[in-house]
Amino acid sequence: MTKISFEGRVAVVTGAGNGLGRTYALELARRGARVVVNDLGGSASGSGSSATAANLVVQDIRAAGGEAVANTDSVASRAGGAAIVQTALDTWGQIDILISNAGFLRNNRFEDLTDEQIDSILDVHLKSAFYVGQPAYRAMRARGYGRMLFTGSASAMFGHAWQANYAAGKGAMLGLSNVIALEGSAYGIQSNVILPTASSRLQGEMAPGFMEIPEFARSVQSADFSASEGRLMPEFNTPLALYLVSEACTATHGVYSSNSGRYARVGICAAEGWFAPAGIEPPSVEDIADHFGQIGELGAYSEPMTPYDEFTSVADVARKHGVLARPDARLAQEPTILQAGRGPSTPSGA
Template structure:
């Protein structure tokens, strides 16, 4: 069955180019009214212009769709409030938020200024939180909402020179993990996309022959699914070059060492502790606490 967004309103941040532009155009093609948010700054977050957002709006309108542009920075809470107000004034509802806005300030940790660390975290993590918090009451009142975070392999696995970016991106996955729980009763589903795409932020990392293979349009199908009526809740989906996969944080079965545990007894059982056979995911942190409590109680009964 076709995934459509007729009657739905989608906000896409950082939608003036790259992945955000691709998502915005695809939402519009599938019937959504789109709010194209973009500060219009450079890759490092400096500067600003409304030209990029306006150009995407014109593309959407030229194809027969409906869209408005917004130039707020996601780090500015007053600006985010204006973003939500403009969306509501224009379209009367907000069904979808794609947190895509981002910048890069790459350097090894030893050479990185903490100002650059803070700014990247502010844009990626606090920006996502600012936008999600602003649309949350609207979605809660509607009893419907779909939020898509943009995480990264740098957050899941690490990348040299990207401590700030990786920390912020894994933070978005952590934000998603609780929003999926708190929003479920109001039919608000939150998921995360881990894109691999050649955009202005990453094009220098790709050999020329791979630029076409990793075009942003091959990530957008996953965003459409994660933002759709039948979207899952709490999934991390990796997408790039037409390949799609699920990422998940799991935990080993581990080993119970008891109340007399020491660093030495832990070292002696290290192989058992890090053995990933029998690994399991948890849908919430309380389930891990439950596992540890059950292990301890079972050991006490044996004793």
């Protein structure tokens, strides 16, 4: 069995004063990393601040013989994000690992969410990934090595009533991490997303009002938790998180679920679908209606890493469906819209 070590590495873990972040920081330090323990010290709803939580984790790390420093800057501002990364640079001269974990909940019905509830959640989950991630990325690029891990959520990937703001922020981690993985591939930087599941203090913000939604209530009431008893501690998420930021891990551009000791990749894929007949005439709405079952069927599928990979997948399907007159034909150059630098907007349908 390969021993996973973080000797010589410097890690920044945001939201490391409690729960998941605390376990990440403790285990990173136990395995040799020097750790910046960042935590504003706010409540589960994001109110208040205190240095106590971060300092206690640092004390635990040092008591066990590890190296750590506390940082209490807010991840939700550019100045705070820069200060967090600068703490690592000032103390140890480098940053190799960023685990973007800080966050809180402010639940409400979609139609009742206020600007404050939306903005505060996007600030701490989405904008913080930029505010801390950008200076961390620059420092990693300069050294030619880096591991970035962003915290997503099953609430975003699969859906959770009364969490539209939270799901929007967490869902954005997928797009952000994918782009960092692509750009970072030129500089030795990898990026992934983890979907952790754990009982934590955030549960106190989970008011059961969402049970007013019949379909959601049915899902909750019929759920089988038999494999989860005693396995929802934050520590069950730590092994996957640490592997993804280790030197041993070569995976990037991925999303991984950790739930009750089951660890699995979560995929975003494009089904084979239905291909409109040959020619430049678009199909009608009725054509789509007639073939919608085929469009929605997840049979054979592709997993494009970029929008341009999807064009290749589309051409492969067109050949398979006999739509291309010449099966070996390839376009000599990209369509004009791609040459104009607007490629990503084309496959996304924006």
